[in-house]
Amino acid sequence: MSKKIGDVILDVHNISLRFGGVKALTDISFNVREHEVRAIIGPNGAGKSSMLNCINGVYQPQEGSISFRGQTFKHMNSRQVAEMGIARTFQNLALFKGMSVIDNIMTGRNLRIKSNLFAQAFRNPFGIGGAQKEEEAQREFVEHIIDFLEIQAHRKTPVGQLPYGLQKRVDLGRALAMEPQVLLLDEPMAGMNLEEKQDMSRFILDVNDEFGTTIVLIEHDMGVVMDISDRVVVLDYGKKIGDGTPEEVRNNEEVISAYLGTSH
Amino acid sequence: MNTTFPQLLLAQAAEHGELPAMREKEYGIWQTTSWSNMARLVEALACGLHQAGLLRGEHMVVIGANRPRLYATMLAAQSLGAIPIPLYQDTVGGECVFPINNADVRFCVVEDQEQVDKMLEIRDRCPQLSHIYYDDPRGLRNYDQPGLGGMEELIAAGQAHAKAHPQLFRDQVTACRPDDVAAMFFTSGTTGNPKGVVHTHHTLINRADVGARFDKLTPADEVLAYMPPAWIGQNIFSYAQWLVAGYVVNCPESGATVTIDLKEVGPTYYFAPPRVFEGLLTSVMIRMEDAGALKRGMFHYFMDVARRVGPTRMDGKSIGLVDAIKYQLGDWLVYGPLRNNLGMSRVRVAYTAGEAIGPDLFSFYRSIGINLKQLYGSTETAVFVCLQPDHEARADTVGVPCEGVEIKLSESGEILVKSPGLLKGYYKNPAATAEVLTADGWYHTSDAGFIDASGHLKIIDRVKDVGRIMGGEFDGAMFAPKYVENKLKFFSYIKEAVALGDKRERVCVMLNIDFDAVGNWAERRNLSYAGYTDLAQKPEVYELIRDCVEKVNADLSRDELLAGSQISRFLVLHKELDADDGELTRTNKVRRGFISERYAALVDALYSDKTEQYIETQVKFEDGRSGSVSATLKLGDAKTFAPVKAAA
DSSP, X not given: OOOOOOSEEEEEEEEEEEEXXXXXXXXXXXXXXXXXXXXXXXXTTSXXXXXXXXXXXXXXXXXXXXXXXXXXXXXXXXXXXXXXXXXXXXXXXXXXXXXXXXXXXXXXXXXXXXXXXXXXXXXXTTOOSXXXXXXXXXXXXXXXXXHHTTOGGGTTSBGGGSOHHHHHHHHHHHHHTTOOSEEEEESTTTTOOHHHHHHHHHHHHHHHHHSOOEEEEEOSOHHHHHHHOSEEEEEETTEEEEEEOHHHHHXXXXXHHHHHOOOO | OOOOHHHHHHHHHHHHTTSEEEEEEETTEEEEEEHHHHHHHHHHHHHHHHHHTOOTTOEEEEESSSOHHHHHHHHHHHHTTOEEEEEOTTOOHHHHHHHHHHTTOOEEEESSHHHHHHHHHTGGGOTTOOEEEESOOTTOTTOOOTTEEEHHHHHHHHXXXXXXXXXXXXXXXXXXXXXXXXXXXXXXXXXXXOEEEEEEHHHHHHHHHHHHHHTTOOTTOEEEOOSOTTSHHHHIIIIIHHHHHOOEEEEOSOGGGHHHHHHHHOOSEEEEOHHHHHHHHHHHHHHHHTSOHHHHHHHHHHHHHHHHHHHHHHTTOOOOHHHHHHHHHHIIIIIHHHHHHHTOTTOSEEEEOSSOOOHHHHHHHHHTTOOEEEEEOXXXXXXXXXXXXXXXXXXXXXXXXXXXXXXXXXXXXXXXXXXXXXXXXXXXXXXXXXXXXXXXXXXXXXXXXXXXXXXXXXXXXETTTOEEOOSSTTTTOEEOHHHHHHHHHTSTTEEEEEEEOTTSSSEEEEEEEOHHHHHHHHHHTTOOOSSHHHHHTOHHHHHHHHHHHHHHHHHHHTOTTTGGGOEEEEEEOSSOOOGGGTSBOTTOOBOHHHHHHHTHHHHHHHTSSOSEEXXXXXXXXXXXXXXXXXXXXXXXXXXXXXXXXXXX
């Protein structure tokens, strides 16, 4: 691989998150460097999705802070995070099932559209004025994503009619439509068959390679993670038990016991 | 037409440079390349290739789907007097080694990363392969192998070179002669190494021109290019005739979007092998079965009308007032929308070739108002040997000899052809050439057939495949395997069939079910299945298939010549026959000999009294890995019928 991994872009400091008496995350710190593929792994209930939700601004951690490009923040809402260039996909697909593939990906362009709702709703029939031109430009961008993800044959298909693997791809497409600097992927390969997993891995690597997007992904499938990540964080019971290259993590005693189980 | 392909291009560009030459759908929009832009692109590519060292008379491999820039590359090579060899884009790397080494290929131009990987994989076996160019740079950013380059850079270098040497391109084009070799096509061949069929500019252009004048093709015609460019049929229809007639060739976005693109383009001139027509019909029938009762009723009522009077009407004969009204009504309600759905609303001329087409399939298309016709030809004859004139289309013939063609039959019933479009020979293979091309100028087609009373050519089977039944109740009867297989394959539930019976007592077949059609049938019956292998062995599916087989038997029993070819036993194979496993040719014809060796255990079981047989088969996956499939197959018996004597 000739890609250049840059400086730290996202830094997580001593994050702790509690839901009432339940400690979801305890004192987690790790960083993500620009252009790398960073994986967060761990058994069920380890706190992976909670971690992603903290970065994403969905959960507000009680302790700790997150810095993005040197800017430190404690509380942040999802919109601000999105505006800063962090996009995500969802474990349980949050697509608009009745809308076409194009429309779903178009929603990802929302933040980039400048013309107001009124101008969009009442665009004139002559194609003069900003709203129509803007829509054409946005559509062109979306078409590049469709081409990139090879879903040309499904452009106008309602998303609900597509097989699961393709829906996952549309979900990725919508996140890409935001032109993110950092892409958070929540179990992008969950529920897929081997072929779909291979396809998805290729798309993730292509995104990373072609657009230079930094990728943080949560994944269950160890094989996939080890193949495509540059560095891996391992969580167990809300604590960080390992951090390093796939090779280092694979040989980490604690990680092995968390995954394979040991007598406590 | 005494000219060459590059000269045709320059003539088209001079005559109507602003008209569209090719379109390609990209980013959701049809992007047009005009004839003058095409000529400029070809000039740049030719100068680039010249600068890179491509020599006159040298071979260059082109691999990829239908892309304007790949067609432009072929023209560029021809402009320099080099010879393009299109190869099938779905061949595995190993299969490319022979053609590349056979023709000492140094240059290849491919579509994308997938093809580049293939070329890099075989590079150590093809040491002379020094230049690899790719059209689509996606995923190739980090490749730094020597000799690998993008087409963009090649074009830029070519443009710079052209500026410095403005006469180079014209001089090179003028130096090409009509009798120079224009292209080489490797035939998939059922045995041994593939053979390179050598064609000159003259052979290809002559045939393309005859075909174009026969169907009065003009620059206003539209074609959708979706079959592999390595197949001579596609090459004639989207290259040779494109340059001769000057029509528009449209390249689909991807393989998966063909049906959508077909609807958007609405081609006027259409060409496909029977299996494509079969696939389209199957998908229509599946959707009709799922439609509401009213729609279904309407469909069946009007299809009955169409079946009765449509073909007659298509032949230009009168059908009576009542039927004419009914047909018109049907046209508004069913046929028109159906044609539109198939993307065939504007089709003026459609051809099917390559294999025999089921009579019901053939008349289905004609009955709904699509001018589907048959033609006869092969790679060696640059396609056009026989064509069916409008109003004379029939399912069981392949048309009348077209301009310039002479046909005669050998003593063994083999069809011999003399035509200006015959191959120059097989490349570096004089023995094979001598076998098919005799000194007196006749090409031996190895097809058995005859010319019927109306002057139409009728094909029975391959000469070597026509066999005899030995022993048993039909001792000595003629056995034409393909004839039987085609009858079976007309049923939408049956995808492939392999008939056995030469020198045996009775005929047995091995079948592939059509996974889509039977899968849908099973779903409607709440029959659960886990995949192809599971579905194929369901007793219910065996009953369904038995019914088809017996219908074929009933039909065969009415044919005096072929009543002995009735099927007594059959089985449904546990895997789909696949070109990657060598069971089909790249043009999807069954390789009967190979299959009966590979499944020898099944063949033996069919000719014994067993009711089931265990089999394990190695399979190759598309990425080159292999695995195995095993199953215990049931063997089914089918009823045969006493031959019906023709009424005296």
